[in-house]
Amino acid sequence: MLVALAGVALSACTNPQNGREEAGGVTYEANGATGKAISVDKSRAHGARISFTEAIKKALAVDPEIGVAQAQLDGAKAQVDIEEANTRPVVDLVATTGKENTYPEGPNTYGANRSELTLSIEQTLYDFGATKAGVDRRAAQASSVELRKRDTMESIALETVFAYIDYLRQSELVSASRRNTRNHQRIADLVILNEQGGNATKADVNRANTRVEAAKSSLLDAQNAREDAIVGFRRLTGLRPESVKVPKRLAPVRQTKSRSASKAAILLNPELQSLERDRVAFERQLAQQRAAIKPRVFLRGEGNYNENVGGETGTNSDVRGVIGVNVRLYSGGARRAQLRQTEARIREARESYRAKLRDLEQNTEEVNQTLETAAENSAFVNERFRTANDGLQLFQQQFEAGERTAFELLDAQRDLFQAETELINNRYQFASSIYEELRLRGNLVATLLSGL
Numbered sequence: 001m002l003v004a005l006a007g008v009a010l011s012a013c014t015n016p017q018n019g020r021e022e023a024g025g026v027t028y029e030a031n032g033a034t035g036k037a038i039s040v041d042k043s044r045a046h047g048a049r050i051s052f053t054e055a056i057k058k059a060l061a062v063d064p065e066i067g068v069a070q071a072q073l074d075g076a077k078a079q080v081d082i083e084e085a086n087t088r089p090v091v092d093l094v095a096t097t098g099k100e101n102t103y104p105e106g107p108n109t110y111g112a113n114r115s116e117l118t119l120s121i122e123q124t125l126y127d128f129g130a131t132k133a134g135v136d137r138r139a140a141q142a143s144s145v146e147l148r149k150r151d152t153m154e155s156i157a158l159e160t161v162f163a164y165i166d167y168l169r170q171s172e173l174v175s176a177s178r179r180n181t182r183n184h185q186r187i188a189d190l191v192i193l194n195e196q197g198g199n200a201t202k203a204d205v206n207r208a209n210t211r212v213e214a215a216k217s218s219l220l221d222a223q224n225a226r227e228d229a230i231v232g233f234r235r236l237t238g239l240r241p242e243s244v245k246v247p248k249r250l251a252p253v254r255q256t257k258s259r260s261a262s263k264a265a266i267l268l269n270p271e272l273q274s275l276e277r278d279r280v281a282f283e284r285q286l287a288q289q290r291a292a293i294k295p296r297v298f299l300r301g302e303g304n305y306n307e308n309v310g311g312e313t314g315t316n317s318d319v320r321g322v323i324g325v326n327v328r329l330y331s332g333g334a335r336r337a338q339l340r341q342t343e344a345r346i347r348e349a350r351e352s353y354r355a356k357l358r359d360l361e362q363n364t365e366e367v368n369q370t371l372e373t374a375a376e377n378s379a380f381v382n383e384r385f386r387t388a389n390d391g392l393q394l395f396q397q398q399f400e401a402g403e404r405t406a407f408e409l410l411d412a413q414r415d416l417f418q419a420e421t422e423l424i425n426n427r428y429q430f431a432s433s434i435y436e437e438l439r440l441r442g443n444l445v446a447t448l449l450s451g452l
Contacts, residue, residue, distance in 0.1 A: 049243050049245075050239070050243065050244060051244070051247070051451075052245060052247040052448075053448060053451050055160070055164070055237050055239060055244045056448045056449065058239065059156055060153055060156060060445070062238055063156045063236065066153055069148060069149035069152045069153075070149060072145050072148075073149050076142035076145040076146075077142050079138045079141065079142065080135065080139050080142050083131075083134045083138040086124070086134065086135075087131055087135070089122065090121070090122045090123075091119075093117075093118070094116070094117070095115075095117045095118075096114075098113075098114060099112070099114070100112050100308065113307070114308045115305075115306065116304070116306045116307075116309065117305040117306070118303070119302070119303045120301065120303075121300070121301045121302075122298055122299070122300045122301075123298065124296060124297070125299050125323070126296075126297040127296045127297070128291040128294040128295075130288050130291035130292050130294075133284045133285075133287040133291060134284075134288045137281050137284035137285045138281075140280040140281035140284060141278075144278050144281060145274075147271070147273050147274035147277060148271070148274045150442065150445075151269075151442070153445050154270065154445055155439075156236070157445045157448055158436065158444055159232075159236060160233070160237060161432075161435045161444075161448070163229055163233040164229075164241055165250070165428055165431055166229040166232070166428075167229035167230060167233055168246070168428070169424060170222055170225045170229050172424045173222040173225070173421060174219065174223055174226055177222045177223075177417075178219060179417075180215050180413065180414075180416075180417040181212070184211055184212045184215040184410065187208065187211075187406055187410050187413065188205075188209055188211065190406050191204050191207075191208040192205055192208075194406065200406075204406075207407070208407070208410065211410050211414075215417075218417075229241070250428075251430070251431035251434040251435060252434065252438075252447055254371070254434055262364050262367075262368055265441040265443075266357075266360045266441055269360055269440060269441060269442045270442040272353065272356050272357060272360060275352050276353055278352075279346060279349035279350055279353065282349055283346055286342045286343060286346065289335065289338055289342060293328075293335055296325070296327070297324070298323070299321070299323050299324075300324060301319075301320070301322075302319070302320050302321075303317070304316075305317040363440055364437070367433050367437045367440065368437075370429065371430065371433045374426055374427075374433065375430065377426050378426060378427070381422050381423045381426050382423065384422070384423075385419040385420055385422075387419075388412070388415045388416040388419040388420075389416055391412050391415065391416075392412040392415075395409050395412040
């Protein structure tokens, strides 16, 4: 009779599906293969102040790595302006004045007021494309730096998303672990009651308490992991994740499902495109160096005005305009060595591009495999959870009828907890992989800022 009454008291707490909010407030569409997104119950966002999109903007605004990338971009754009200045005239003005003493063979001159004024203008007329190649080189470098900044933003956004998703996942695991611990404790209490009634031994009590301690240890691990996620999210955004509204969808709808389309999409990866621009920049540098070997044709105009230069000579002035050719006949082999160096850098840039493309293809393949596995497992883990839950209810009824032992009930509760843990991890793994796929394509920030 005592066991039966205790079993009735247990029935109110063994079903983790008594309410969706207790189960974590998150619902997962089992048919992941259809591309349907994970949705989240907004009841979890009680007391939230800002949207998930605003949290991402905050992370992008405060991260120092993005500030460094922006400063590098500003510097690269200034280099373009510097190079473009070579296409315009150079104007110099030199003016001097002061006292002068001269000691010629004739009479000396003391304290003469000497003054000089020179105005010169020089414009390159033709340099075999060296100046244009220099401008193109700097423009390609600036484009590469801008793409690297985009890549940095993608990395920061993904890290922020992962921290937030991990917080939600660990919060659900904490809730599941608490239920598991409570149910283990109630079953252990039944064993204690049975031991007091002479229907169990001290060894049975110790065995049940060991199960309770294991459940408490799992709860502590989940709580510590959740705190780590909170710290990580706060480091990136300056916010606690509890202050962020849970989005209507935890992950966007997956657009591309075929492997060939996924591989084609990674060509838009900003880091990969940055390496391509690096190669273009080196090619333009090579063109600039080759053109620099050839003559440079220029136009120069100069006007001079002077007074009392070399004695009391009065004022003199002249104006001249010339077309000239400037060519370096010998540089000790430095220019040829520079050409070889730049050619080597072009080869290096090509190989770096190939290596990065190979890595991206491998990562894309792994993400596709993870998504397919999670989608295929979704039905299995949901069915396993339902089976474990139904099994626990059946064991409870049989326990109340005296047909099952408390330890069989503990085993059923452990199986339910493991099934729920697997269900939680599978759906969050699916969401994380969708975001990682977007990051590989370089489309994560745009997707996040457009709202989920």
